[in-house]
Amino acid sequence: MAKERSHKAQIVIDRLGKKLNRQIVGSLVACVHCGNCTDACHYVLANPGDPTYAPAYKADKIRSIFKRHYDWTGRIFPWWVHAKSLHTDEDLEELKDIVFGKCTNCRRCTINCPMGVDLATFNRMARGLLVSVGVMPEGVAVVSKDQWEIGNQMGVLKEDYVDTLEWLTEEMQMEYPKSPGIPIDTVGADVVYSINPREVKYDPRTISDAAMIFNEAGENWTMPAEDWDMTNFGLFSGDDDLGGGVARRLYEKVVELKGKKLVISECGHGYRSTRCEGPNWAQHDVSFPMESSVITMINYIKEGKIKVDKSKNTEKMTFHDSCNNARSCGLTEEPRELLNLVCENFQEMYPNRTENYCCTGGGGAMSMSEYTPQRLISAKVKADQLKATGASVVVTSCHNCVDGLADLIKHYKLDMKVTQLVNLVANALVIDKPIEVPTEEVSIPAAVTPVVAEAACLQGYKILVADDEPDFVTFVSTVLEDNGAEIIKAYDGNQALELARKEKPDLMTLDITMPGKSGIEVFEILRSDDELADIPVCIMTGKPELRKLIYDRAVKPPEGYVDKPIDEESIILNIRRILELAKSKGK
Amino acid sequence: MAASVKVKNCNLRLQKGDITDLDIEAFVYYAREDLALGSGFGTAIAVRGGPTIQKELNEFGIIKMTEAVVSAAGEMKAKYIIHANGPKFQEEDLPEKLKQTILNSLAKAEEKGIKAIAFPPMGAGFYGVPLDQSAEITLNTIKEYLSGETNLDDVVVCLNDNREYILFDKKFSSLK
Numbered sequence: 001m002a003k004e005r006s007h008k009a010q011i012v013i014d015r016l017g018k019k020l021n022r023q024i025v026g027s028l029v030a031c032v033h034c035g036n037c038t039d040a041c042h043y044v045l046a047n048p049g050d051p052t053y054a055p056a057y058k059a060d061k062i063r064s065i066f067k068r069h070y071d072w073t074g075r076i077f078p079w080w081v082h083a084k085s086l087h088t089d090e091d092l093e094e095l096k097d098i099v100f101g102k103c104t105n106c107r108r109c110t111i112n113c114p115m116g117v118d119l120a121t122f123n124r125m126a127r128g129l130l131v132s133v134g135v136m137p138e139g140v141a142v143v144s145k146d147q148w149e150i151g152n153q154m155g156v157l158k159e160d161y162v163d164t165l166e167w168l169t170e171e172m173q174m175e176y177p178k179s180p181g182i183p184i185d186t187v188g189a190d191v192v193y194s195i196n197p198r199e200v201k202y203d204p205r206t207i208s209d210a211a212m213i214f215n216e217a218g219e220n221w222t223m224p225a226e227d228w229d230m231t232n233f234g235l236f237s238g239d240d241d242l243g244g245g246v247a248r249r250l251y252e253k254v255v256e257l258k259g260k261k262l263v264i265s266e267c268g269h270g271y272r273s274t275r276c277e278g279p280n281w282a283q284h285d286v287s288f289p290m291e292s293s294v295i296t297m298i299n300y301i302k303e304g305k306i307k308v309d310k311s312k313n314t315e316k317m318t319f320h321d322s323c324n325n326a327r328s329c330g331l332t333e334e335p336r337e338l339l340n341l342v343c344e345n346f347q348e349m350y351p352n353r354t355e356n357y358c359c360t361g362g363g364g365a366m367s368m369s370e371y372t373p374q375r376l377i378s379a380k381v382k383a384d385q386l387k388a389t390g391a392s393v394v395v396t397s398c399h400n401c402v403d404g405l406a407d408l409i410k411h412y413k414l415d416m417k418v419t420q421l422v423n424l425v426a427n428a429l430v431i432d433k434p435i436e437v438p439t440e441e442v443s444i445p446a447a448v449t450p451v452v453a454e455a456a457c458l459q460g461y462k463i464l465v466a467d468d469e470p471d472f473v474t475f476v477s478t479v480l481e482d483n484g485a486e487i488i489k490a491y492d493g494n495q496a497l498e499l500a501r502k503e504k505p506d507l508m509t510l511d512i513t514m515p516g517k518s519g520i521e522v523f524e525i526l527r528s529d530d531e532l533a534d535i536p537v538c539i540m541t542g543k544p545e546l547r548k549l550i551y552d553r554a555v556k557p558p559e560g561y562v563d564k565p566i567d568e569e570s571i572i573l574n575i576r577r578i579l580e581l582a583k584s585k586g587k
Numbered sequence: 588m589a590a591s592v593k594v595k596n597c598n599l600r601l602q603k604g605d606i607t608d609l610d611i612e613a614f615v616y617y618a619r620e621d622l623a624l625g626s627g628f629g630t631a632i633a634v635r636g637g638p639t640i641q642k643e644l645n646e647f648g649i650i651k652m653t654e655a656v657v658s659a660a661g662e663m664k665a666k667y668i669i670h671a672n673g674p675k676f677q678e679e680d681l682p683e684k685l686k687q688t689i690l691n692s693l694a695k696a697e698e699k700g701i702k703a704i705a706f707p708p709m710g711a712g713f714y715g716v717p718l719d720q721s722a723e724i725t726l727n728t729i730k731e732y733l734s735g736e737t738n739l740d741d742v743v744v745c746l747n748d749n750r751e752y753i754l755f756d757k758k759f760s761s762l763k
Contacts, residue, residue, distance in 0.1 A: 007677075007678070007679050008676075008677075011677050131715075132676065132677065132715055133676050133677055133715075134675055134676030134714075134715070141626075141713075142625070142626040143626070144713055145625065145626045145627035145629075145713040146626045146627050146630065148627060148712040148713040148747075149626075149627030149628045149631075149712060149713065149747070150627060150628070150630065150631060151747070151748075155626055155627070155630040155631070157630075157631060157634060157635070158605070158608075227748075244750075245712075245748065245750050248748070248749070248750055249748050249749075249750075252748075252749055527638065528638065528641075528642075529638070530638050530639060530642065533637070533638035534637070534638075554623060554625075555633070555641075556630065556633045556634055556638075557630070
């Protein structure tokens, strides 16, 4: 008697038939189980005793369903060709843990397959089938819904985005009064610049660095006030409708602004989805050129529009290739060319370019906190690779990779930091123009940094610093006090809550692993308490698994998230951004 | 020009924009059964409206499929939010459930004395109801309802982008 099948399982099987095309069927039938893919996969290399991580094994899980329902061999002789159907919702959950939890879709197995089997393509297809029936990790659901409804992956509201850009403009104009800052919604600009929401939410420095480069080059550029997200979670989740919808919003915005070119900030999956996949998903003819900001920056240097001094970046640096940039878009030489123009000491890592290993956080994997432990185990391959370079800085051209690398560097206690090309180019900029001083004739020495120039920029703010490491509390408190803030200190979760209730601070920095109540508990209690819910919170942590607060949330996400170790400039920049946004909302 | 049609004494119209930022008396949020606001428009409601909304929702507990409840909208431009638990991800009897969810939302609005209400493209987007199916059911159900006795005088279907707007507009034209 035929086994009963759940409603969802039936839909997945029916939809599989509609997803089959020559590329996918070719990959599904071509595998000869030669094993070449096995050594190519970082999951296998980090888990040598576990065959369930082998790409061919994972592919067979999807292949068996195809064979059972769409290949004559499996329909007639299922036992002979290992054809197997899906029956229950538990079968779907099991498939979910494979296609989301055991593969980052990095495509390293694909380029090492002599038969041309593209596991990443049909793994993505399988993800899409599961998403269509609501079977997905919670983090994937959160991010997808944000992008569907708010228009960007991190749920950044329009007012917060615009306020941040305006605030960054004010910051720039304090240093350079005649700086155009960040032009918003300028019609007819030569360059429309699109970014990753991570930049506006947690890394605004990359936006101001890019703005400095555009302005120094004399570029006629702009950023859209809406539909600005160049990332596309459809690439990760397999949801082609989301992919098409998101890409189309950005393309239409460029046309609406009469922009001549779309420049995409450094992000592997953003570049691939916007530049390469988006037009197909959206079924949309794109009438303007699109390029990575890496290319834009190289051209500025080559054309003499900006001058750079590589002696400003002296540390030993290595370069990590984003999987989407390198393996899917061929962007391998340009980042190296740019890096060599702006740094003195570049050390290649091995293997590199299309053979480089995944950072393990790629494309959206960071959003799935339930898989963080196994992700970090698989990251050992990357950690060993980084360590072997002897570099103190790893440069990458991708925001997801920044987070993925930062997590594994902390987990494996490597003495390295991560940065992007835009930061290095901005740091190496040679600015000939004299710094203009304010009209009040206040003399500001040229060498003074913005942080020092505004020594009392936090005057009047009360900030609660909560962390169980006394040295860290002292460091952060000193930095904030030096800038005028009044500081309250807490060394465990209970004390943090008690002081938050008593003192009603203007902002709270929060560590996660503290005695008593953990930072997560403290955060959720704060957010659920009417009187405390509006206190802006900046998470300062060295625990990567706590990104769940950003991606996997039941409450309003934190206003800031900064990885330890933290430098003085980063503390001030993030704290000021959060306070400025809160002030603009009247909180 | 935005599409608009008069159904008896009520305006039914399409608008492009962010439903959670609309200057209207009430809007419908496509909710989960546990009424947790979650992400997407839920984030916008939590951030713009403040924590009192989720607190009010927690009092309701779990609601059944197709049911709707009304909460205040905190500090948002709207006064009320109608949280409607509609069908999700291709579940069984989707068209009938979707229609009933819309009717229950309208009934809740009437019960509260609301005159102006905005709907999103019900179930489309993240929850996977195909856009043309959502347009068909959302527009037809609202029009059918407005053809009867009602105190509503303004019903808006608020679409996020051109992709949604163009398709809804096409269906809307056939309503006239």
